[in-house]
Amino acid sequence: MAKLVLDGIVKHLGGKLVVNKLNLEVASGELVCLLGASGCGKTTTLRMIAGFLTPDGGEILLDEKPISRIPPERRPTAMVFQQYALWPHMDVFHNVAFGLQLRKLSKQVIEKRVREALGLVRLEEYARSYPARLSGGQQQRVALARAIVLEPKLLLLDEPLSNLDSKLRIEVREEIREIQQRVGITTIFVTHDQDEALSISDRVAVMLDGHLEQYEPPDKLYRYPRTTYVAGFVGSMNLLHGATRAGRVVIGDIDVPCTWQSAQVEGEVDIAVRPEDVRLVQEGGVEARVKQRMQRGHYQELILDVPWGNLRTFVSNDAEVGAQVQYVFQRALIYQDGVLVQGA
Numbered sequence: 001m002a003k004l005v006l007d008g009i010v011k012h013l014g015g016k017l018v019v020n021k022l023n024l025e026v027a028s029g030e031l032v033c034l035l036g037a038s039g040c041g042k043t044t045t046l047r048m049i050a051g052f053l054t055p056d057g058g059e060i061l062l063d064e065k066p067i068s069r070i071p072p073e074r075r076p077t078a079m080v081f082q083q084y085a086l087w088p089h090m091d092v093f094h095n096v097a098f099g100l101q102l103r104k105l106s107k108q109v110i111e112k113r114v115r116e117a118l119g120l121v122r123l124e125e126y127a128r129s130y131p132a133r134l135s136g137g138q139q140q141r142v143a144l145a146r147a148i149v150l151e152p153k154l155l156l157l158d159e160p161l162s163n164l165d166s167k168l169r170i171e172v173r174e175e176i177r178e179i180q181q182r183v184g185i186t187t188i189f190v191t192h193d194q195d196e197a198l199s200i201s202d203r204v205a206v207m208l209d210g211h212l213e214q215y216e217p218p219d220k221l222y223r224y225p226r227t228t229y230v231a232g233f234v235g236s237m238n239l240l241h242g243a244t245r246a247g248r249v250v251i252g253d254i255d256v257p258c259t260w261q262s263a264q265v266e267g268e269v270d271i272a273v274r275p276e277d278v279r280l281v282q283e284g285g286v287e288a289r290v291k292q293r294m295q296r297g298h299y300q301e302l303i304l305d306v307p308w309g310n311l312r313t314f315v316s317n318d319a320e321v322g323a324q325v326q327y328v329f330q331r332a333l334i335y336q337d338g339v340l341v342q343g344a
């Protein structure tokens, strides 16, 4: 168990500022996802934690000790990559044992630890199989066992699921989370997939242009995105531009009834409404036509035709394309200058 602190990390690559005074604290045993769009600096940050890159400024502390100048092989970290990078000529057992053999541990100790690690990822019976015979999900579990067997203080995962198809991605991410919680290892997980981040993290670090835009547990991040950037990036969201007047939301010339507390700010604002908070009502709402309907399992996603474009809503009852409906906002987030000023 180890606590990680990034204290004002700065990194330039190719003359460009890639990580910009990044501060992040990860508690012992936590799983934190670094989430952000391509190019925001997630991988660069992870590589600095692993020691493959050195920060230009700031410090990385593990259990209060600075580690920025320690070479990667001497850091108590283990990394799992997007490409599993297993040795094709070694069976699963020897792939997992490799790092322990380098440490010159006894045969018995290696045997015991490899068996335990394979047990953890449920691959005991594949010990003698070669990587080429395994599925992508199994290969990634071998890569995970190979990292965990070293008993690192910090587990670093760089988009470990991006080579898997969507169903397998979900299965393996749940497995990673379960193993991580069982072992209690502090883990940093890089992803650009917000669904993945929300599903498995204790806290999500949303990065934008090399800095931390928001750092919260998934439920808080989803409920109170601090900026319009996060509102648009995390989860499905209707992002609208309008105004609040006398406690009401006005978009264009439409006055939308809101069933939440009245708006406390006045003037031009950005408004973010989750599709599940756009409620269809029998009367007293704003009229709109159903433009599109998508079946999403146990609920339906509707796109309503509104004067400013589209309004997305999730409903559980049937609504036909072309039907006239009425909607209200049940809950809305209000932003001024890109920052949340009111969230019901």
Ligand SMILES: Nc1ncnc2c1ncn2[C@@H]1O[C@H](COP(=O)(O)OP(=O)(O)OP(=O)(O)O)[C@@H](O)[C@H]1O
Residues within 6 Å of the ligand: 013, 014, 015, 016, 018, 036, 037, 038, 039, 040, 041, 042, 043, 044, 045, 192
């Ligand atoms: N070796 C390099 N030389 C110059 N620029 C680099 C180098 N490596 C990365 N960059 C740039 O740094 C920025 C951040 O890259 P990084 O790989 O950390 O982003 P990322 O958030 O992990 O994105 P992705 O999800 O695409 O991997 C990008 O603009 C990238 O082009």
